[in-house]
Amino acid sequence: MFFLMGVIIVSAAFSGCAPSNEEGDFSGAASKVYVAPGKYDEFYAFMSGGFNGQLTVYGLPSGRLFKIISVFSQNPETGYGYSEETKPMLMTSYGFVPWDDAHHPELSQTDGVPDGRWIFINANNTTRVARIDLSTFETAEIIEIPNSAGNHGSPFVTENTEYVIASTRFSVPVPNRDVPIDSYKENFKGTLSFIKVDPEKGNMEIAFQILVPGFDYDLAHAGKGPSHGWAFFTSYNSEQANTLLEINASQNDKDFIAAVNWKLAEKYLAEGKAKKINTEYYRNYFDEDKQKAFSEKRSSVYVLNPKDCPGMIYYLPTPKSPHGVDVDPTGEYIVAGGKLATVIPVHSFSKMLKAIENKEFDGEIDGIPILKYDAVIAGEVENPGLGPLHTEFDGKGYAYTSAFISSEIVKWKLGTWEVVDRIPTYYSIGHLMIPGGDSKKPWGKYVVALNKITKDRYLPTGPELCQSAQLIDISGDKMQLLLDFPTIGEPHYAQGIPAEILMKRNKKFYELEKNSHPDKTASEKETRVERKGNEIHVYMTATRTHFKPDNIEGVKVGDRVYFHITNLEQDWDIPHGFAVKGLNNSELLIMPGQTKTIEWVPQKEGIYPFYCTDFCSALHQEMQGYVRVSSKNSNVELSF
Ligand code: RUQ
Known part of the structure; x- marks a missing residue:
């Protein structure tokens, strides 16, 4: 979680939200979440384990926990990370790292639709991406990302899982070296990473990285449909401050979304435009035949510099420290969560292409042209709640944005940008998830609110309270709160998929x-x-x-x-x-x-x-x- 709003978080949790004992209309809610004994849930939900380092598996609508998949943390319940067969999974260039902060699960996709083959999740701290095999629900592979620090904008997939994309939250010297911190502006750089995924086996390799100015690259999503071939990354701290970011990194009126034409990047790579940088990182995988994990050391990576690659990357100006970036199911709209902004800016992909063609630029930074805001903006959602962060889609023309400070989900219409409904969440929502809600084909029946602060929602358990999610019915015009349920670790992002897709793939035992x-x-x-x-x-x-x-x-x-x-x-x-x-x-x-x-x-x-x-x-x-x-x-x- 970003620390920028530490002060506001506290005040919001104490005063901004409705008290939980407020009367609500829960008529019919119980029967909507009741899954009779022996019956199955309709959806699987995969929730990030946050600082627990794992991935959890829930059923929806019941909110029942089925499994904790061991990913980045040792787990004495299964011996993961302790047994000789699994220890190599946690090797990194920093040695054996048996913990991490896992934020964003993302299902593999075919044709822009979750296909249930794999799920990826990022390690934020010691920059890694894991791939979990959804026939066994076990971690199959972990790759370390070099030239990165705070692997936050990760691991989002392109339309056919050609790539998993990732960005650095912290800019650092590339390659990393001993320099004064106040030489930030001259020495610190960001990287946007493209991890190639083998279409059959799923094996990951870092195909290339793009070197970008030293901002903080926060989140990402790939294009789809007409925008297939592009990827979008939010950035804040375009001021390139290295201290007291809450003041110094919020001065500029606009930061940026970086729009990357990765098909063109592939071409530049093939033409030999990339530089090979020496750097050490690991790829670890579990060999199902040998029933054993192996570590492979890598020693270099290809890096593309925008200065040598015209047309590969553009900046879309976006108000005030954007956080999330989400692409609607049609692939036309690119929605940013301007966390300190008073509106939700929505960029248009087709306008962006025109603006590039007409060279409607407002200068450039390190070889990256900045497009004019007015030339790319499709619309602004007004009165979106305070602190809009993340947006998911229902596939019926509506978008749902989490508003962190005002603790609510705001439903609005794509194209007219008008807010049509809002519902409070308890409390301080971060991400939200609709099954398939970041894909071409959302199954828009429920939205899950992933909340940061629990306060008075459950029986108290000392100073540390459980983390929490809420299930909301979005099948009608009005959203209806159905269920609160606890989560393991801080719930960041999540993914959902109809149960029948995964049940078909399930493996019962190893031969x-x-x-x-x-x-x-x-x-x-x-x-x-x-x-x-x-x-x-x-x-x-x-x-x-x-x-x-x-x-x-x-x-x-x-x-x-x-x-x-x-x-x-x-x-x-x-x-x-x-x-x-x-x-x-x-x-x-x-x-x-x-x-x-x-x-x-x-x-x-x-x-x-x-x-x-x-x-x-x-x-x-x-x-x-x-x-x-x-x-x-x-x-x-x-x-x-
Ligand atoms: S982040 S809200 Cu990784 Cu938005 Cu948690």
Whole structure:
């Protein structure tokens, strides 16, 4: 969350909003969100985990939480980031970074419509983008973004997921180096990154970056339909201040949306116009055949400079520190959230093309022409509430904008720009989400308000309260509040998709036969324990209702013990867990057909029980065993 309005946030939360005990009309609301036992929700919703670093999966309209997908943070519930198979996922050029601040999930699209193959999410702090496979709901890949700091305007997709786009919130020296901070204006630069996505496998590579003046590039969205081939990025701090941004970065009347013609950028790249910059970053991926993650180091990236690439990028002047930028389903309107502005400016893509043709410029910055505001503006929404941030669309000609300071959603009509309805939110809404609401084909039945401040909405839980979302029915003329539900971590953006699209793709288990993990144990006959110097490798199987082997002797204090456990089950919903007394990092959770490894270094002699941590059958409580640990110089033989 931006800190610019810290002062206003507090006052809004205390006084600006209606109290939550105000009478509301909730008639019929209960039956609209009630999903009878055994029935399914209509939509999946994916919510950013914020500073929790993960991605959460909810059902709509019930607001029930189904899963926390481990992405950027270690998760002891599943062993993610602790098991040897998943640790490489969290490698970066700064070493092992097992936490992040995840903001914006974005579904992959085909023809501008969410297709349910993958979902991407950004890491804001240690600049990364993850891709989650929606057949397994597991993180398949994480790529680090070089020459970036505060990977906030990310990871939005182009119409056919050709690219995931990303921008730097903080400008920094490119390449990064030791310079005085007050040399900001001369040394600090922004980058706009284009990450190529393999159309079949989804693998990501940084195709190129565009070097831009040192503003703060905040958010982004790609064009669609007529604007396919373009991408739009908001920026603030065109003053290029490096201190006290709340005063110094809000002086200019207008900041900018950067409009990038990425098809032309591709052409310049092919013509060799890009410079290769040396910089280190990682691409990590989970190989489903080997059931193991791998890290690959990259050492350079291609960077295009607008000065060498005429026509590749333009600035659209946009009032007062814009935050969100959203493109309507037709691809014609580019809506900015001017967070300190008194109107919502809407730019026209077709007017923009004309203005470029007619060279209606108002100067330039570092080779980037600035288009005239009047030449590109389609309209301004008046009286949009205070602090407009983000806009989603219902596919029926209406737009819904979150107003952070006045805590409300404002519904307005595309083309006439008139406000037709508004509804308070509790409190301080940031993003909002309509399933498919940033695509060509919104499923415009609900909008979810993602609120920053909870205050008195729930039973109090000490100073720290849960984060919160609200479900609002938008099927009629008037919006109707249906449900409040808590979220895990600060909810930034979210995505939604009809459940039936994802249910068709769902994988029930991993096929044991396809598992080519080097430490797989294919059957109970192959189970064994091996010593290699002071390493002990336990090749163990798990199946209802026992581990094999279940009695291990001959381990010595200080040995590095690796439990490589293969779950032999081939059935849905039968994971096995594993924990041994004194194991000080995490348990393991092993899906059917998977192999997982955990390292354990016993410190004291004695008997150490182990057991299955995830209920699996009537004899779950019998699924256990013992390790005998002897002193360093004992002569107990290895046996199992
Ligand atoms: S940001 S509001 Cu990433 Cu708008 Cu949270």
